[in-house]
Structures are given as structure tokens and as C-alpha cells.
Amino acid sequence: MQKRNVTIVDIAKELNLSPSTVSRALNDVSTVKESTKKEVLKLAELWGYVPNIPARNLLIKKTYNLGLIVPDVTHNFFSKAIKGIDEVVSQAGYQLVICSSNDDVLKEKKAAETLLHSRVDGLLVSLCDHTKEYGHFEKVIKNQVPIVFIDRICEDLAAPSVITNDFEGAYQATDYLIQTACKKIAYLKGPDELSTSFYRQMGYMESLKNKGLNVNENLLVDWEDLAEQRAEKFHALLDGPDRPDGVFAYNDYIAFEFVQAVKQNGLRIPEDVSVIGFADEPVATYMTPALSTVFQPALQMGKSAAQLLLTQIEEDQLIDDTTSVVLNTNLVLRETTRPLERT
Template sequence: MKKKRINIRDIAEELDVTPSTVSRALNSGKKVGEQKRKEIIELANKWGYRPNRFAKSLIENKTYNLGLLLPEFTHHFFNKVLSGIESVTYEAGYHLVICVSDQLQDKEIKSCQTFIDSQVDGVLAIIGNEGDEFGHIQEVIDAGIPLVLMDRLCEDIQATYVVTDDYEGAFNAVNHLVQTGCSRIIHLKGPDYIFTAFNRHMGYKEGLKRHGIPYRRDWVISPTEKDFAQKLEHLILKEDIDGIFAFSDYDAFGAYDIIGKTGKKIPDDIGIIGYANEPLSTYVSPKLTTVEQSPFEIGRISAGYLLQKINQPSDEIMTSCLKTKLVIRDSTRSIK
């Protein structure tokens, strides 16, 4: 037999008070005497009372659900962003409706439609797809749903952003390679449709420029190219490459094997720097020098901004650009 769910009316009848008195005692506590409030809370706990979220949402005109759109779950970065978000939203009583786009435009569009149809109170999103079309993100805004975009900028969308300074992070990485004696540095570039790839590429170019090193377009290659391995091996052997700055740690990990096949040694012959400070960075040999982005902080700050926009609606656009940190390990030589 199904156990009857305890409601506010049951508690009110037992203590001979009105349901509204019980409701106030369990929520704000205003206009309820301290002794009576304690009696109500004590009985509610004893009987295992749980608030009816549906009824509460009708009264407050909130669903207490937030949409979260992520490109993927495989990278540690996105998991840490999620942890940062939950550190704020859980305490505030919100639940996350999580959708994963896999970097595909149609999945991003369907996810945003799900958020709108579900009438979520707000949306947090990391966007980026090969279609380079973001009308579905604008539809979320047009539906009156507060939105905060994380990690990646989109010039076509006027919204609150929380990102890291990828330009500075890339510049510092290249600067470190030069300081350790590298002068023939190539860049393993990220996908063109991801804005962070553009910023890291520009930071790489500026890093070379500051040290008077010519920029060569043919020294910028993408791991997504079919003949990537052959191109990288050719550059290492024919151009006497002594430094590599990679868009991500995973791109750097892929370069380790190719460098090994050429007979070159890391870091004696080639210094290499990744991006994101994935946990695997400390397990590869040699341990990877990388750029830390503080993904937990990205999530935490983003969630705080979103709740602020929900509780105090306004058209104000807030932006945070977090500093990066170069984590120096064994894949680069000591500064000369």
C-alpha cells in the first residue's frame, strides 16, 4: 500500500493552526512566534514532510529548474565547470536540466527548444558548433529566459559572459617556450568554429611577434586534418622545430607519440605546452606543462550571475574574464 504523503494541511490540523501559518514557519518564519515555529519544524521533520515543488513553483511562478548546455562530458574541464555550477545552484534549491550537444548544431537547437518548452528559470551554456549559427540561443533570450554564456564568446549574441583570457594564456605559453630557448615554434590550432581557438591562435602570434620571431602560416596545423600526423612529423624533421604550443592538452598528448617516432626527445629537443590542465597532464611522461583555466570558478561565477538575473531581472550585461595560470612541468626546459 502506498504511503500517504504528508502535506502542510496535515501538520496544521495536528497543531491546530492554519496552513498559512505552517507555510510561513517552514519558509520565511515571518509572523510566526518562535515557540510555534519550532513546534511546526519539529513535527515536519518527525513526519518526514517534504515540500511540494510543483505547488511551490505555481505560487512563486518558478520551476526551480535551470538548463545547462555543454559540448561534451569527456573532458575534465567541463566536469569541473559543472561542479562549480552545482556548488551554487544546489544550495539555492535549483535543479539542472543537462543537455550535451556533442558540438552539433541540431543538438544545440533541440536542447534550447527543450529548455524553452520546459520553462526553465534560466540557462547556462557553452556553445560552439560547426554550423556557426546561433539563432537558437537568441530564441532563449527572446523567450524571456535569463541566459549566461560560459567559456566561449559569440559576437552575435548580447548576453552575460564568463570566460578566461585565452589570448593572454596563449601569449604566456609562447613566451615561456622562447625563454627556455625555443625559436622555431609551431601551433596545433583548435577548430575554427570555436572562439577560444581564435583567441589562442592570436595569442600565439603575438607571443612570436614580441620576440621578433616571424609568423609562418604553414607552421599552424590542426589535429583534425586527415594528414595531421604526417604534417607534424614533416615539420619536426625538415624545419627543425624546437617548440609546440597546443590548443588543448589532448592535442599535446597526441603530439607526444609523433615526436617519439621522429627520435626527438621532450623537452631536450622539443618543448611542448598544452591547455586546460587536464588530470592526465601529470601522468604522461614527461609531465605536461599547460595553461590552467580555473573551470570550477567559471561555473561558480556563472551560476551566481544567473541566479542574480533570475532574482533581480534586468537587461544589464555582466562579464567576467578570468586570468589563466601557466603550470610549469617537465615538458619544457628551465628558463635560460
Template sequence: MKSVNLKELAQELNLSISTVSKALRDNYEIGQETKERVKKLAQELNYEPNPYASSLRRKKSKTIGVIIPEVSNNFFSQVINGIEEVARENDYHVLIYLTNESYSREQTISHHLASGRVDGILMSIASETQDYAHLKELTSKNIPIVFFDRVCDELATAKVTTNDFQSGYMATQHLIEAGCQCIAHLLISSNLSIGQKRMQGYVKALEDYGITCDASLIVNGDKTDAENRETMKQLLRSRPEIDGIFASVERLAMSSYEACKELNLAIPENIKIISFSNLYVASLLDPALTTITQPAYAIGKEAAKILFNSLDKNKPISATQSLELSSELIKRKSTAV
């Protein structure tokens, strides 16, 4: 059966092309009865949308950009899966850009996207980033941005995050209640808001349990995996009283496991370890890793929903649309509780 185009479908329904187009996209401006009538006839007449023609009419690329700092972290792959689902529902393509935690790379990508190659951006900032002029350039060109996980507080736009302070507190509390009295905290980066909030939760938990916070036990883990492993070995050699480790990201937990193995320190008998992690294989490690697990897939979906709602209604994104989701403590053998 030959398919009809949008114009022919509109003529059959005695409606404007604009009304039919909005009804097919489930736009809020169109009544439910009209939507159902349009979709029913579109199916009967074998209507197939032409995304390229639609893009030209609206001067839209039908593409969004997703900027992430790394791909080795399972958290980001799960976020992308959530974003992809919503993008497919909206007939959009997704371009993935990787900064490798580099500020200069993030700048280059931002300047590239400022030309209008994408209709909107979903972004998690690099650990090196401290200046946000390149991101302000994007918003000055009316390119909507939604941040997720690692956010820029200087831009008044929506942010989808998790309860990092509370989760940092919960992780530290768990170690204390497991018997730890000397807990090291491995900080992802002092530049990132998530790093600061997780560390603040750690400090607050120590304070509430009457344990003095020792700044020398807070280690910045923004180096290579090999360098982080050596840093951990040096710390554990110099501070043999350490009996707990709270890693703010999974790669720092892996460096801790490797350091403990090389120093013949048994987990959890000598040292207990907990980490923020979305590793699928966390339960298969030896011993299984206790984790604070973020709802990564939901973060991707919610961030994408905010962006596509803005694109569909042609309305600016507001900071009031921000969401904070809850992470989950999953107890396993690395803390022996």
C-alpha cells in the same frame, strides 16, 4: 515531529506567504531580521519546502540546462562541478546536454529547450557553430543564457571567460624563453573566440621577440584524434626545425605527444610542448606536461551565480555582468624550465 507547510509557517509568523518564501530563499527584498526570524521558526517547526508546489506556483521548472561541446576535456567536468554546487544551493536540478562539437546537434538541443523545459541555460558553444539564430530564438522567449569559455559575442548577455589572449602570449613567451625559435601553434577552431584570442596572443609574443610568424605553423586541430596525430606527424616530418609546440587544448597536446613518440622525437630535448589543459594527470605524463590551467571550477560557479541571481530577482542578464578570470602557467618537464 510533524512538519508544517509554508502557509502554516506564515500564519505562525503573522507574515504573508510571499514574504516567508522570499525570506527562506534569502531574497534581497527581505530584511535580515525578518530572514533570521523566519528561518529560526522554520527550523523549530520542522518546515520542509515542497519544490514541486513552488515550481507550479511560479511556473518554474526548477531546472537549468547546461550545454557543453565535449566530455573528454577535464575542463568541462570541473565546470559542471562548480555549476552543480550552486544549483544545489538554490534547490535546482541540472540537465547536461552534449553537442559533440556539432552545430546541428546544438540547434536541436536549443529548439528542444525553447519550449520552456528549463528556466535558464549555461552554455559553451560548439566549434562548428557560426550562425547563432537558434540562440537568439532562446533569448526572444526570455530564457536567460550565460555563456562560459566558448561564447557568442552576438548576444548581449553575460559571459564568463579567462584571459585567453594574455594566456596565449604567456604560453608562447615561455617557449621562447626556454630557447624555442620555431614554434607551431595547434588551433582548436578558427570559429571560436577562444581559439582566435589564444592564437592572437601567440602571434603577438612572436612579434615582440622578433620572430616572424609563419602561417604554415598554425594548424587547425578540429579533426579526430587520429587525424590530428597524422597531421602533426606530417608537419614535424616536413618542418624538422620545429622545436616548440603550443597546443590550445589538451587533446591536441596528446596528439603531439603521440606524434613525437612515433617519430622518435624526445620531449623536451628535441621539442618542447605546452598546452591549455586541466588534466589531473598532467604531472604524471612522461614527461610531465607544462600547462596553462584555467580556473574551471570557479568559472562554473561564477556563471551559475549570475544565472541564479537573475532567476531569483526576475531581472534580465546584462553583458556588464561578464567576468574574465585568470589562468595559471604551471611549469613542468615538457618545457624543461
């Protein structure tokens, strides 16, 4: 028997399945049983089914598109996270629509609005450096669109997130500097608005406290957006009365800039100043001396965030709290720190 203008609904009724299950089977989505896929494909071929993509998506109220907003697609951390996200969503039959905010809050708001109007089935977000107001994401949540934050989060929003244990990573980095006889340990801050900067600073301070060392406010170097301004602060720190013998930096790029300042001041690394970064970016291995750092599993973060988002979509149930998936970090020791046996 052959029918004209066969639809997903026709196939679903014949096989006593839901239209969404038939759609996933036709798209070879991994969550559908192989036996069901074979049954659907056999009937679709027998009846001469030709997919009507717009009608199908309207029927099942899904576009099979997911939105992603990141501060910078060229940044190694985010490119790895995107790769992990894409691996998971592609296997599940979804397409990824990527928007870069370029760390511009207005662009971030516009991207969120555009993706919402495009009826994406879900949204993945890593915040800008200076996002202070979250109404554009509150609107996404109010419209019942699942959202998951990655790395950079807002605890005031009732939405899940995937993060690394920034506190523990910073604690371990600072503790290692203390173990290698560093007494004056500075922290080079990240942007104040970011949750990652806050937790890394808290880990640094807690490590000092637990080892009986006071937090010296002169060794807390505030973030500056411009590299030239950061360099001025680094030189002032190295020329000042509280010159550090150990430094923990918010990320590897800031650590690299500080190492350049140390060299320009005629100091030796790690003999005069030990330095540890965060994230284990490629710059950590390319620079001289090679940078000790805290490894951040960007690829796995992307995969976990995508899986968390798809779970909400497939189960048609939002996670309306700040539940976080927390992934571990580990300390990677290279040439900018002294080995324990030397001390």
C-alpha cells in the same frame, strides 16, 4: 488556529511577505534571512502547510530548474565546471538539468528547444566545436530566459559570459618558449569557430611579435576533427623544412598527440622540441614526459557562471550585453619544456 489547504499566498499575506520569499524560506534558500525563515516555518507548521509543488511553481512563475548544455560531460574540464555550477545552484535551492550535445550542433539546438519548452528559469551554455548559427539561443533570449555562456562564447549574442584570459595564457606560454631559446614556435590550432581558439592564437602571435619574431604560416597547424588526420599533419610538420623547436597547443589533448608524434620521429622532448598545452587536464600529469601547460580554473568558472545566472533570476533582470567575467590563468611548468637556467 489551523487552516485547511493552506497555501504560500496565505502565509505570505499573514506575514506581509511576497510569495517568492515564502517559497525560498520554505526551501531554505541561503539568500533569505534566518529570522524570516524561522517566522515562515513556524507559521507553516502551526497551520499544517503541505507544499503543492506544481501549484507553487505556477504561482511564482518559476520551476527552480536550470538548464545546462555542454559539449561533453565526460571531459574533465566540463565535469569540473559542472561540479562548481551544481555546488552554487543546489545551495540556492535549484535543480540542474544537464544536456550533452556531444559536439553535435543539431543536438545542441534540440537541447536548447527542449529546455526552453520545459520552462527552465535560466540556461548555462558552452558551445559546440562547430556552432556557426545562434538562432536557437537568440530564441531563448527573446523569451526573456536568462542565459550565461561558459568558456566558449559568441560575441554576437547579447548575453553575459564567464571565460578565462585565453589571450594572456597563450601569450605567457609562447613567451616562455621564446625565453628558453626556441626560435621556430608552432601553434596547433583548435576548431576555427571557437572563441577560445581565436584568442589563444592571438596571444601566441602577439608574443612572437613583441619579441621580434615573424609569424611563419607554415608553423600554424590547422585543426582536424579526426585524430588520424591530426597525426598526419604533426608528422608532416616534424619531417618538413620548418620543423619547430617549440610548440604551443590549443589544449592538452592535442599536445599529448603531438608528443606521441615527436617520439615516433625519434626526437627528444624537451631537448629537440619543447611543448606546452592548455587547460591542465589530468593527461598533463599522467603522460611521459609530464606536460607543461596553462592552468584553467574550471571549477571557479562553473561557480562564477552559476552565480551570474542566479543574480539575473533573483533580481528578475536580464544582463542584455556581452559583459564577461574574466578569470586568470597561470603557467604550470613540467618536463616538456626546458628550465630557464638551462638556457
